[in-house]
Amino acid sequence: MEKLKIAGGYPLKGTIKVSGAKNSAVALIPATILADSPVTIEGLPEISDVLTLQSLLEEIGGTVSFEDGEMRVDPSEMISMPLPSGKVKKLRASYYLMGAMLGRFKKAAIGLPGGCHLGPRPIDQHIKGFEALGAEVTNEQGAIYLRADELRGARIYLDVVSVGATINIMLAAVRAKGRTIIENAAKEPEIIDVATLLTNMGAKIKGAGTDVIRIDGVEELSGCRHTIIPDRIEAGTYMILAAASGSGVLIDNVIPLHLESLIAKLREMKVPIEVGAEQVFIGKADHINSVDIKTLVYPGFPTDLQQPFTTLLTKAEGSAVVTDTIYSARFKHIDELRRMNANIKVEGRSAIVNGPIQLQGAKVKASDLRAGAALVIAGLLAEGITEVTGLEHIDRGYSNLVEKLEGLGATIWREKMSAEELEQLKSS
Numbered sequence: 001m002e003k004l005k006i007a008g009g010y011p012l013k014g015t016i017k018v019s020g021a022k023n024s025a026v027a028l029i030p031a032t033i034l035a036d037s038p039v040t041i042e043g044l045p046e047i048s049d050v051l052t053l054q055s056l057l058e059e060i061g062g063t064v065s066f067e068d069g070e071m072r073v074d075p076s077e078m079i080s081m082p083l084p085s086g087k088v089k090k091l092r093a094s095y096y097l098m099g100a101m102l103g104r105f106k107k108a109a110i111g112l113p114g115g116c117h118l119g120p121r122p123i124d125q126h127i128k129g130f131e132a133l134g135a136e137v138t139n140e141q142g143a144i145y146l147r148a149d150e151l152r153g154a155r156i157y158l159d160v161v162s163v164g165a166t167i168n169i170m171l172a173a174v175r176a177k178g179r180t181i182i183e184n185a186a187k188e189p190e191i192i193d194v195a196t197l198l199t200n201m202g203a204k205i206k207g208a209g210t211d212v213i214r215i216d217g218v219e220e221l222s223g224c225r226h227t228i229i230p231d232r233i234e235a236g237t238y239m240i241l242a243a244a245s246g247s248g249v250l251i252d253n254v255i256p257l258h259l260e261s262l263i264a265k266l267r268e269m270k271v272p273i274e275v276g277a278e279q280v281f282i283g284k285a286d287h288i289n290s291v292d293i294k295t296l297v298y299p300g301f302p303t304d305l306q307q308p309f310t311t312l313l314t315k316a317e318g319s320a321v322v323t324d325t326i327y328s329a330r331f332k333h334i335d336e337l338r339r340m341n342a343n344i345k346v347e348g349r350s351a352i353v354n355g356p357i358q359l360q361g362a363k364v365k366a367s368d369l370r371a372g373a374a375l376v377i378a379g380l381l382a383e384g385i386t387e388v389t390g391l392e393h394i395d396r397g398y399s400n401l402v403e404k405l406e407g408l409g410a411t412i413w414r415e416k417m418s419a420e421e422l423e424q425l426k427s428s
């Protein structure tokens, strides 16, 4: 097992290129199950979530190659094998195997998903959607069993705006008989990306990206080639890093429209920012103001950037309130930031960050993916050496993190953990 070591306190400069979107990738790959011939996806990020899904598709009989970000999936020999636990627990998005396998085979048995621990993450809306389409769904010993004689289109109103439920119902509905209407659907860009792939495969989908999606089921879907959208959360992470410790950083391969809420907040803080067609430049920010943030569904401020943004706020003048309305327990990074000298207190669903504070290097642990990003930014901002453990979380979502940050002049490296450190980690 490895840890990250960071020698912080030095300004970063240069260009950093964003990879394909994790939250699209993890839905596009299961979507290939629905085709009868090979699908190729270009620009996938090199992250463990993608590799885990590749291996799950292979387990059910898919022939998959993945090289230089291009994945080719031949789904023609796939069968509906049960995938009860093991790898499915390594990521959240294994739940998309439910919708895709149900859509193609009319049956599936999949273990409950893993992913970041951010408070309760039920999948009741996914199940409500599958049942509305005619599936019988049971939950037995930690796995979900789905079966339908026939899937029939239905009108489904989501009680909670959910990215996962919206995509999962789309996956199950594209080969159902008749029309499905998803009301109160989520509007994230990743939903549009998945709808684009499915449409290129022959599906009939209207309204993706709005809160009403209409799907007219088709009998068959066939292979195609698709290029994934850039990762707005990775881009946002590097924009926040550049605002925190940059002296001129160009973030390349960005769709700025996807990041309007973050751009608006950085402008409010007086971070120098120039927005181009596919790039964002963040200039050196000597003095930044505190701003409050409240996470909301898209196009509101993304919960996945709340944790990295909290680190930036430690450098801002004044007191800021960070409220996460999406998850009840997304503040596990705060204790670790406090170890690094941050002045933050948590009150219910809000954290109050008082700045500016000079962070100090420390030994910290990433409890989840974006907590990891928040701690890496903190390490680059801090005086002295920071050690970050829990890299298995960071590796789920950041492609070539060390190499990319080295390209900005950061002193950051991976190091093997000693037996004693591993023992300490186990008992912590």
Ligand SMILES: CC(=O)N[C@H]1[C@@H](OP(=O)(O)OP(=O)(O)OC[C@H]2O[C@@H](n3ccc(=O)[nH]c3=O)[C@H](O)[C@@H]2O)O[C@H](CO)[C@@H](O)[C@@H]1O
Pocket (backbone or CB within 6 Å): 023, 026, 092, 093, 120, 121, 122, 123, 124, 125, 126, 127, 160, 161, 162, 163, 164, 165, 186, 303, 304, 326, 327
């Ligand atoms: C793989 C992936 O794309 N992950 C993203 C996806 O997660 P995920 O799809 O799991 O998140 P959802 O949009 O479904 O969850 C939003 C909220 O709805 C609740 N909920 C969700 C489904 C359900 O059936 N019942 C229910 O109550 C959740 O507990 C949460 O409070 O969107 C989240 C919100 O933008 C992001 O943080 C994750 O990075």
Ligand SMILES: C=C(OP(=O)(O)O)C(=O)O
Pocket (backbone or CB within 6 Å): 022, 091, 092, 093, 114, 115, 116, 304, 369, 370, 397
């Ligand atoms: C919460 C996240 O991921 P997941 O839903 O895959 O756990 C995330 O990407 O920040």
